[in-house]
Amino acid sequence: MKKTIAICGAFLLAAAIAAVPFKAQGKQEKQEDSSKDNQPRHTGLDEGAAKPLPNQHEHPGFMQEDMHHAVAKGVTLDAKVDAAAHTVTLSVGPMNLPAHTSHMKMPQPPDLVWEVPMDGWLLAYHPKLVDVRGNAVPGTVLHHVAFWNENRADFLCPNKEEHIFGAGSEMTDWTEVPGYGYRVMKGNKIRIETMMYNPTATSYDKAYLEVVIPFQETSEDASAATPRRNVYPAWMDVTSCGKSGYDLPTGKSEKTGTVTLKYDGVLLGVGGHLHDYGKQIVLQDVTRQETVATLDAKADAQGHLQSVPVKLFVQQGGYKFAANDVLRISATYDNPTGKLLRDGAMGIAVGYFVAADDAKMAALWRKGKPTHGMAGMSHDQ
Incomplete structure (x- = not known):
């Protein structure tokens, strides 16, 4: 079965909200709205940014539990910060994706961890798939990617880490919501869980998943950009x-x-x-x-x-x-x-x-070593 995942909440939601002013108060109504490579330069923000999990055969995220896969060898996380553009680009790869391969048979990347290099807000998420030469790879081969903040609990289900971003084969763009952002602190650990498959007749070698994340740093300068609502x-x-x-x-x-x-x-x-x-x-x-x-x-x-x-x-x-x-x-x-x-x-x-x-x-912040509240996914080494 082709397992297309449509994660269409904050993703399309952000794009639609961007065009609509937010009112602090208002009458509650129910109205339907169905609307839907510059090379970054390195800065000191890059230091120690990308780290693999010590135990890479366990994937405790909600999308992959109770499944067993081979581990894709040589897949790493690269983080590049463009201080002038206020963006960080996270790149997961390289990944070899043979044709006609299900997610159960595809060797899967290990969970990787990005250590946030600044205090501020993450504003948007722009995912894409490319090959080693920068050519586009179809989103069809992405089963899903999920970002989890290991330092904060989910406000609805505190037994889980906070799930801050997700995308599937549709590669939906999470656009910035003016005046709002996702609050992060320097040193926060964002776990990146990726699953690939390839239902197409074309094999893709050395593919990379790239996610560009615009950010705004906090500042003590009163003339700086206005702080955002969380x-x-x-x-x-x-x-x-x-x-x-x-x-x-x-x-x-x-x-x-x-x-x-x-x-x-x-x-x-x-x-x-x-x-x-x-x-x-x-x-x-x-x-x-x-x-x-x-x-x-x-x-x-x-x-x-x-x-x-x-x-x-x-x-x-x-x-x-x-x-x-x-x-x-x-x-x-x-x-x-x-x-x-x-x-x-x-x-x-x-x-x-x-x-x-x-x-x-503030009670959602975790100070100790994060624990994953659900059964993990094993990767056969």
Whole structure:
């Protein structure tokens, strides 16, 4: 099965929000919006930036658990900072991708860790795939990439690390949201989990995944750029706070889970994450008995997922949530293959959350050695 992953929450959400002014307060309404190589120079910010995990055969991220793969040899993480352009480019590779190779048979990169070299905000994420000569490689061969902040817990599921960025075969661009950013501190460790496959008839040798990240540093200079409001990626999962993948039965099916909010705040918008044969994601506030969003997926004639729409709440000042609100997430699928697809489904509503009192979010920072709250993925050495 072609396993296209559409991670369409903060990604398309950011692009849509960028064109809409944010109001501090506003009436809560529900209106659908389905809109969807310069060489950087090195600076002192590069020093010690990219580090492999000491134990590279375990991948504890939510997308890869309970799977076993060979480790791709020689794959490293390179970090280049362009201080003038205020960007960092992270490059994972080289990776050899033989044609007609599933993600289960493809040797997978080890988890790699980027050590953040500055205090400030990460503003956007621009992924692309290239070969060693800089030529474009189709996004089809990216099963997924996920960035995890090992130094901060997820605000909905504190047993997990904070999932700050994700992309799949659609290679969706996460555009900057004016006035907002993801807060980081120097020394934060961002774990990069990558899975490749190649369903095409063309082999790709020495491919690299590059992610360009614009950033803004903090400054004590009063004339410097205005500090940004902090956003918190909200991954609201049908498996609640467990591992996200689940077995997909034949025919029509629905899976539902809940998460409980611990903070007052607003959701700027919401999109969705599904796999092939996914039909719909619904997000509800059970406490208020309100449907926050109903997102109908688009697929091709074979059921391969193409997109999930985005619903915005920016013009109303965001969709208001209160601490202790219970959110219900439902995902529906229609699997026509006639067989159970192991770990063939996920259902996640994804968006950006802005806390009413950001000071309360400080409790999410982890000082000790990070622990991964879910079963890991083994890579056979």
